[in-house]
Amino acid sequence: MRVLWVALDWGTTNLSAYVIGKDNQILQRLQSDKGMSQLDPEKFEPALLDGIGPWLRNDEITPVIACGMIGAQQGWLEAPYAVAPCLPVTAESVVTVPTKDPRISVQIVPGVCQRAPDDVMRGEETQIAGYLADHHGFGGVFCLPGKHSKWVRVADGQIRNFTTFMTGEMFGLLSNQSILRHCVGGSEWDDAAFVKSVEAAVRDPAGLTAKLFSLRPQALLNGTPSGTLKATLSGFLIGTELAAARQIWDRRDIVIVGDRENARLYKTALATLGKAALTYDSDSAIVQGLRPIAELAHCEFQVT
Amino acid sequence: MRVLWVALDWGTTNLSAYVIGKDNQILQRLQSDKGMSQLDPEKFEPALLDGIGPWLRNDEITPVIACGMIGAQQGWLEAPYAVAPCLPVTAESVVTVPTKDPRISVQIVPGVCQRAPDDVMRGEETQIAGYLADHHGFGGVFCLPGKHSKWVRVADGQIRNFTTFMTGEMFGLLSNQSILRHCVGGSEWDDAAFVKSVEAAVRDPAGLTAKLFSLRPQALLNGTPSGTLKATLSGFLIGTELAAARQIWDRRDIVIVGDRENARLYKTALATLGKAALTYDSDSAIVQGLRPIAELAHCEFQVT
Numbered sequence: 226m227r228v229l230w231v232a233l234d235w236g237t238t239n240l241s242a243y244v245i246g247k248d249n250q251i252l253q254r255l256q257s258d259k260g261m262s263q264l265d266p267e268k269f270e271p272a273l274l275d276g277i278g279p280w281l282r283n284d285e286i287t288p289v290i291a292c293g294m295i296g297a298q299q300g301w302l303e304a305p306y307a308v309a310p311c312l313p314v315t316a317e318s319v320v321t322v323p324t325k326d327p328r329i330s331v332q333i334v335p336g337v338c339q340r341a342p343d344d345v346m347r348g349e350e351t352q353i354a355g356y357l358a359d360h361h362g363f364g365g366v367f368c369l370p371g372k373h374s375k376w377v378r379v380a381d382g383q384i385r386n387f388t389t390f391m392t393g394e395m396f397g398l399l400s401n402q403s404i405l406r407h408c409v410g411g412s413e414w415d416d417a418a419f420v421k422s423v424e425a426a427v428r429d430p431a432g433l434t435a436k437l438f439s440l441r442p443q444a445l446l447n448g449t450p451s452g453t454l455k456a457t458l459s460g461f462l463i464g465t466e467l468a469a470a471r472q473i474w475d476r477r478d479i480v481i482v483g484d485r486e487n488a489r490l491y492k493t494a495l496a497t498l499g500k501a502a503l504t505y506d507s508d509s510a511i512v513q514g515l516r517p518i519a520e521l522a523h524c525e526f527q528v529t
Numbered sequence: 530m531r532v533l534w535v536a537l538d539w540g541t542t543n544l545s546a547y548v549i550g551k552d553n554q555i556l557q558r559l560q561s562d563k564g565m566s567q568l569d570p571e572k573f574e575p576a577l578l579d580g581i582g583p584w585l586r587n588d589e590i591t592p593v594i595a596c597g598m599i600g601a602q603q604g605w606l607e608a609p610y611a612v613a614p615c616l617p618v619t620a621e622s623v624v625t626v627p628t629k630d631p632r633i634s635v636q637i638v639p640g641v642c643q644r645a646p647d648d649v650m651r652g653e654e655t656q657i658a659g660y661l662a663d664h665h666g667f668g669g670v671f672c673l674p675g676k677h678s679k680w681v682r683v684a685d686g687q688i689r690n691f692t693t694f695m696t697g698e699m700f701g702l703l704s705n706q707s708i709l710r711h712c713v714g715g716s717e718w719d720d721a722a723f724v725k726s727v728e729a730a731v732r733d734p735a736g737l738t739a740k741l742f743s744l745r746p747q748a749l750l751n752g753t754p755s756g757t758l759k760a761t762l763s764g765f766l767i768g769t770e771l772a773a774a775r776q777i778w779d780r781r782d783i784v785i786v787g788d789r790e791n792a793r794l795y796k797t798a799l800a801t802l803g804k805a806a807l808t809y810d811s812d813s814a815i816v817q818g819l820r821p822i823a824e825l826a827h828c829e830f831q832v833t
Contacts, residue, residue, distance in 0.1 A: 373708070395699075430734070431735050434699060435694045437695045
């Protein structure tokens with residue numbers, strides 16, 4: 226099967242590569258822990274070739290289009306932020322990375338920043354572009370859950386403004402590194418506890434840091450199971466986020482772009498507040514978002 | 530100088546030992562990282578003797594009175610919680626630890642728990658007892674800042690109810706382990722930024738997790754100095770705590786019992802909200818709180 230181009234979501238801690246064939250079919254999805262922060266500058270190209278090397282052909286140049294933290298100042302090559310309000314991805318703002326291997330041409334899509342209030346994204350703009358490519362004229366709010374979840378208002382094809390919450394990273398820190406790690410371990414999960422804690426957080430979002438500690442006495446005094454407490458921790462954090470983001474999503478259409486589990490949790494949490502939301506797969510969104518850049522690159526290479 | 534007894538504040542990650550002489554003078558304060566969680570059960574006594582060994586005499590038994598996580602289920606010997614409302618420390622509830630060294634007699638003061646809402650403390654009850662020993666008849670609220678800061682309502686010498694906030698632990702996790710570690714390092718500090726962020730948090734305590742992320746774009750886009758961002762991080766967390774705890778402290782006298790730096794921050798933050806608070810040194814509070822137990826122990830040993 227012939228590879229036409231490669232899409233990369235290259236973040237701080239992970240690299241996802243999507244090998245794309247005819248009709249934009251994903252031939253393979255490669256996953257590695259060679260995130261931007263783990264690599265010295267001269268290691269980016271070898272890390273990339275480690276993954277996609279077997280797919281490359283010697284008789285042509287394969288376009289590799291990347292988004293994410295790889296375009297940060299400390300990344301492979303800085304792709305300076307577009308400033309909102311702006312289109313999520315444009316061909317003019319893409320930067321081309323000098324590479325040694327003649328079989329690839331690497332381009333990086335920049336992130337988007339916002340001033341007053343200051344905020345930044347790298348990668349999410351591509352997911353938004355991907356959804357919009359499939360749904361021309363959509364106006365509303367994107368919820369992009371993850372380590373740093375983002376709520377992004379979109380109108381007329383443009384990112385108007387956005388807000389980032391540390392929800393996912395806090396869940397990771399609290400469940401793996403804090404005193405709560407003793408009581409939220411394991412793979413169990415309790416959906417009812419999740420819903421209950423979303424409701425509790427929405428009733429009193431200011432009380433988050435006291436709610437978080439409360440998991441410990443619940444374990445110590447009542448022996449509450451870890452699956453219940455893990456779902457409660459998640460519900461407290463996501464519920465607080467929904468409460469704080471309410472003025473962004475209230476009375477607007479919401480599309481959640483994320484992995485299956487995150488999308489399910491946010492959809493459930495929003496439903497708890499009586500709000501419907503669509504979900505859209507983040508892998509498809511990345512590929513659709515980078516595809517126009519790849520098609521431009523491909524035209525060039527076909528011509529030469 | 531003759532040691533009369535030893536006070537221990539033995540927490541999860543640290544051990545503080547206060548060697549006490551005549552007139553309850555602190556002859557030495559020993560500090561070690563041999564916290565409860567770092568030690569196997571058979572290591573507690575050696576860890577204690579490592580520190581205080583040089584002070585012990587062969588011709589008499591020195592009472593060692595401890596509070597803190599050392600009395601937890603995973604500690605040296607469990608001292609079951611007293612249940613609030615209750616006196617902070619009573620002689621009847623103290624447990625005696627079997628020890629091998631004939632020169633010491635070790636007793637542990639239990640913590641206090643609360644049901645519905647569930648909460649727990651170990652160590653703070655002793656600090657409260659210490660302040661009350663010096664200030665009979667005090668009624669009001671104690672603020673005990675730290676890794677897990679506590680707000681404790683006291684009336685008629687009793688702990689009535691309390692709430693714990695994860696403020697200190699979250700500050701540690703966020704400044705050392707999260708993405709924010711890149712922008713809040715160093716020893717600089719900015720008092721004006723602290724006050725400003727306390728005010729911002731009090732205006733919108735529900736927005737904490739978005740406020741936390743906002744430090745990163747401030748560093749990336751504006752080059753805001755790390756001392757300013759560190760103080761801002763602290764102010765966001767403490768301000769959110771003060772907002773959530775307002776119904777506890779509003780219209781009541783507040784005593785902050787903590788180390789000098791924490792006490793100063795909470796006093797400043799409360800002053801920002803127009804609320805005065807007294808401060809009281811936590812070392813003195815520990816020693817004063819354990820002293821009645823030591824005196825009882827000493828009487829016994831003097832008699833035998």
